[in-house]
């Protein structure tokens with residue numbers, strides 16, 4: 001799948017749509033999910049143009065991959081959920097309900113999250 005520059009996270013990264021920036025560096029931007037599913041629900045998106053985890057893993061540079069995952073762990077710590085725990089979700093493809101075709105990770109926490117999968 002080719003990257004679509006009109007996706008909502010691309011527009012946020014370009015500053016065309018506002019977001020509450022929680023963290024930003026050369027590799028990633030973090031902001032709250034607009035429809036939170038837990039007391040803490042933050043999205044971390046890489047700055048590069050990657051459709052999915054498959055695309056990111058296969059074509060991003062080692063620096064981008066390291067930078068992205070360092071940003072994710074930094075944000076979890078910044079959010080205060082490192083000790084209480086959190087879940088990292090990267091939806092990929094139709095079965096996962098990936099809605100936005102720009103690779104991203106959800107950080108969910110702030111309460112006991114229960115088992116891995118909610119009923120579909």
Ligand code: AMP
Nearest residue numbers: 008019032033034035091097098099100
């Ligand atoms: P996914 O299903 O993994 O693609 O998740 C996309 C997420 O983006 C959903 O949880 C949406 O609530 C969230 N979302 C969509 N538009 C925005 C926005 N403008 N700002 C913040 N989160 C958004």
